[in-house]
Amino acid sequence: MIALVLSGGRGTRLRPLTFTTAKQLIPVANKPILGYVLDHVAYAGIKDVGVIIAPETGQEVKNYVKDGAEWNINVTYIPQEPLGLAHAVKTAKNFLSKDNFIMCLGDNLIGKGFNTLIKKFENEKLDALILLKEVEDPTRFGIALLDEKDNIIKLIE
Numbered sequence: 001m002i003a004l005v006l007s008g009g010r011g012t013r014l015r016p017l018t019f020t021t022a023k024q025l026i027p028v029a030n031k032p033i034l035g036y037v038l039d040h041v042a043y044a045g046i047k048d049v050g051v052i053i054a055p056e057t058g059q060e061v062k063n064y065v066k067d068g069a070e071w072n073i074n075v076t077y078i079p080q081e082p083l084g085l086a087h088a089v090k091t092a093k094n095f096l097s098k099d100n101f102i103m104c105l106g107d108n109l110i111g112k113g114f115n116t117l118i119k120k121f122e123n124e125k126l127d128a129l130i131l132l133k134e135v136e137d138p139t140r141f142g143i144a145l146l147d148e149k150d151n152i153i154k155l156i157e
Helices: 032-042 060-065 087-089 115-121
Strands: 002-006 048-054 075-077 100-103 141-148 152-156
Touching: 002 087, 002 115, 032 060, 032 100, 048 060, 060 075, 087 100
Parallel strands: 002 048, 002 100, 048 075
Antiparallel strands: 141 152
């Protein structure tokens, strides 16, 4: 399994903080959010990581992640004009053609990591698995419509 970490958004909902730094590099408890994401990726044993970067903030992300040695991962930087999640996957097509992949948002904190999710994906031989979080106003983030068995029938970004 490989990982695709999206670190290319503009961070408009986090302004004014993102006027001066990439949203993935905003610190929480003195550590950039992206650092926690890469910790989880490394803890899951994933070695090959594609990092989506945007023209505006890509160099900042590169300056932080460098070659990935801090996490014992191999990093491939993939430039993308921020045009959405699906476009990021399309942009990373050549990198992703290698294997199954986990896609992580570089600005999301996930408390328990990915190991349980990866095991579920592999053990149940799923085509896809999406981690969702219920929020008060989903229109600001995206909406997943579920059927009676909690299968996603539509995603609205």
